[in-house]
Amino acid sequence: MLEQVETIVREVAEEVVLPKFRSLTAGEIEEKSPGELVTVADRASEVLLAKRLAGLLPGAQIVGEEAVAADPGVLDRLAGDQPVWLIDPVDGTSNFAAGREPFGIMVALVRSGRPVLGVIYEPVPGAMTVAEEGSGTYVDGVRTRMGSEPLTLGELRGGILTRFLPDGVRERVEAGVSGLGAALPGFHCAAHEYREIVTGGEEFAFFWRSLPWDHAAGALIVREAGGVARRFDGTDYVVGDGRTGLLAARDQLSFELLREALVDGLPSHWVTA
Template sequence: MIDDFVSAHLTDVEEALRKAAAAEITPRFRQLAEHEIVEKSGPHDLVTIADRSAEEHLTTSLTKLLPGSVVVGEEAVHADPSVYEALHEDAPAWIVDPVDGTRQFVHGEPEFCTLVALAQGGETLASWTYAPVLDEMAVAVRGGGAQLNGTALQAGSPELGAVLEVAMSHPDFTTDEEKRALLGLRAPGVHSRVCGSAGLEYLNVARGTLDAVAFSWELAWDHAAGLLLVAEAGGANLTLAGEPFRLSGGNALPFTAARDAATARRVRELLAG
């Protein structure tokens, strides 16, 4: 039944994202007042009025599209951590990051996006990645492929012998143990850099302009949409334990998502030391 909903309402969800962004996000781009920006846990963890308003907008529109569904949104979970438990329950769950790349948004940079994924029973069924200023809409359906602005995405494989390009977690969001693991990416033949918007980094992997990502946190709103996008574009993911990433949590970190399985294995081996 839920698969029937996905096939029938893909464009309706796209439209919901576009409307939320047009109403709540893009009018505030480069227009934020100082009091509309708040630090949550530190200077790299920001929330704005656009984040909160867009999540409220999407919560209303998405649950109206799919009665009986629930929303697990970044800002709702920040206000009430018990909301996250909906990922372990039976109801279909919309996983929402209203502004992924809030730091970029605050600084007036266009590289931010809205992420929505539909999951049930620990499986991500469909995902939407929308970068309104860049005018990019990426959609993935489990078993149905991935598209960017209506064109099929194929991650492909890195060129043989080429330097691997990897985007990784910001050091401020890592434990000492995770920092040591990420140091493995300073290996010969690898060029690593700090990631920007997680959703757009996943999109770069899915379209083959970035070889891999390596992340040290597992919050579903940052990863559910992108992991499905990469998988449906032909990519792969592995945790530090060599297992696929679990949406339900408890993953061995850091984990990687890459353009192909061989690259995922190589990055995982570097992380494991």
């Protein structure tokens, strides 16, 4: 099934996403909520992906970012026992709308809150990162596993996405970055952040907002490459649990070092929310 999903994602990118890259008119870009953009490519991509993925697994539910924007009740589908296709039709929409990279398409198959298949495709430059539970992570067809040699805090480089951090948390995180190898501003594209981690460009990514379509595929991809994707209290990321805060790291030791540096000491309601 993984190869079939890869094919579908590539085809949808070719049909409705790439033709609009750097070709959007002003009327094809909207603000669906304050600071959140959507384009005609997002909507067309989600419609096609939903239709084609539904044919792969009869009876599966579909949860797409734009469907949830129109009707938040769609998220309730994640709570059932049926498998769910989770779709991010264009991740990094602000980049895409501005005519810049990176941006991607993300699809995950979720069972009982656990992603079991994940596909991240970046149409420019045509990069495919995938994983299936128990079968490893593949980057452009080559199996990859992150390094296992221990790193110190000062050797850890990664994106810290501060845009959505509430007051109190922001100050704590900013106070803790001085010991890191590098605290990067991120790419405004979770799809690319996850690829950077599994290919060694970064060792971690720190997120506050953790919407399911942004992280289900990436969390599986990191885990299958030997890393971890956990909440700030150390528990595993569960799709659709409604919690905030997510730290993806190359290994458990790095996770613990980062958690101590960035979030230890925060009131418990921030860590377990």
